[in-house]
Amino acid sequence: MTDATYSDRIAFVEELAWHLHAYGTTAERMEGAIGLVARRLQVECEPWSNPAGIILSFRDPARPARHTDVTRIVRPGLGDTHLRRLCAADRIAEDVICGRLDIAEGRAALHELERRPTGRENSLLVLGFLLASTAVAGLFRLPWLDIGVAAGTGLLIGLLLVASQSRPRLREGFEALSGLLAGSMAILASVLLGALNLNTVIIASLIVLVPGMTLTLAASELANRHLVSGTARFAGAVMTVVNLTIGTAIALAVAGFLGLEPQVRALRPQPEWVVWCALALGAYAFAVLFQARRRDYPLVMAAAVGGYLVSRYGGEWLGASAGVFLAALATTAAGNAYARMANRPGALVRLPGIIMLVPGSVALRGVVSMVQSQDLSVGQTAALAVFNTLMALVAGLVFGNLLISARRNL
Structure with a gap:
């Protein structure tokens, strides 16, 4: 670090932020x-982050106070959870701070994380979608046809x-197309194969x-x-949510225009x-979708199962x-404790622990039902x-962080 120039240190912080x-x-x-x-690299930085990018203002500590030398705007685009690379970036930052890597080597190591998904990674991603939809349908206790x-x-x-x-053009309309696909498949299956819990099947299909x-x-x-x-x-x-609902609404409108009447039933027989079984399958699916390292799968799955069980039995009590509060509190505190003990990001525990608690399916169900009935x-x-x-x-997140503070914030 002592041999690195001020510009090199700024470049490393910028790369890490990306x-x-x-x-x-x-x-x-x-x-x-x-x-x-x-601060560990002896650079003063004022970061400002939002979902679309980051603004970094740097100052050399040797310069007068509140004198900004360099301002950088970093635009990596909308981020996506990738636990394996997050852990790798965290490890690289730790190695640079502790002197095990110099700054040039740290930047090179970060650059190596940037690569297009391989065929195997894409196959795992598709598998994750399949397993997650199957698992959520099972957790809803839907009939086998619905699953x-x-x-x-x-x-x-x-x-x-x-x-x-x-x-790129397909990516822009991906959410609406997914809603259209989910609605169309559910309608066709209910017409040709048998009655379905229509909206619940659509939600399970789109759960990811x-x-x-x-x-x-x-x-x-x-x-x-x-x-x-x-x-x-x-x-x-x-x-x-609006884009997913638009696709579903188009599927329902086209079915009505063609005279297709879906068979709908409310049945939870499982x-x-x-x-x-669905809980175990869902935990594995989210370990895949969060793109954790293979050796971290047991930890990620245990966190997902633990969060669900605390929420379920705490809710019954x-x-x-x-x-939900107890589950969020427990997983946040456990994630921070793991980060302190293992010197790794607590996100490995925190994110899987709350993924099955989030209210996304309820939000989508409400909007779809509102559009179908045209009644606010x-x-x-x-x-x-x-x-x-x-x-x-x-x-739960706030009090979990108060109970056990985070280690280097990740």
Whole structure:
């Protein structure tokens, strides 16, 4: 570090910020982590993060106070959770801070993380969509036909996502096309194969795209006074729900125009063992979708299962909102404790622990039902459920961080 120039240190902090943002780090954790790394590198940095980019203002400590030397704007685009690369970036930053790597080697190591997904990674992504849709349908205790339709649709949506990676125009309409695909598959299956829990099957098919985690992170950022980032993230989540609903509504409208009448039923016949199998399958699916390292799969799966169990049994004991609060509190505290003990990002525990608690499916169900009935009152119950769940989650995240503080914010 002593041999590195001021420009080299700025370049490393900028590169690290790009990677942390690209791997789904929230505004408050991003700014805290970047500020700490910059101080360790003897650079004063004032970061400002939002979902679309980062502004970094640097000052040489040898210069007069509040004199900004360099301002950089970093635009990696909308980030996506990638636990394997997040852990790698965190390890590189740790090695540079501790002197195990010089700054040039650290930048080179960060550059090596930038590569296009391999065929194996894309195959795992598609598998994750398939398993997640299957698992959520099982957790909803849907009949076997409903589970099969949700699984098949999840597979098709995963393939559509892989196809959109190299086609910008397809990527722009991906969410609406996914909603159209999910609605069309559910309607055709209900007409040709048998009655379905129609809306629930559609939601299970789209579960990976439902922005429940985004809504939760947005509420958390707003609670931490990151108003611009929280508002932007919240608006993005709302538009994702709108796009998914638009696609579903088009499918229903086309079916009505063609005279196709879907057979709808409300039936949840599955025994308890199906729920437990679905829970294990869902935990594995989210380990795949969060793109964790293979050796971290047991940890990620245990966190997902633990969060669900605390929420379920805590909810049976104290009420649904209290169960969600306890689960968020436990997973946040456990994630921070793991980060301190293992010197690795607590996101490995925190994100999987709350993924099954987020209210995205309730939000989508409410909007779809409201559009189908053209009645605002239909969505009020869902909106209240979303609000209660978000309050419980944010309270759990806040008090979990108070109980055990985060290690270097990640």
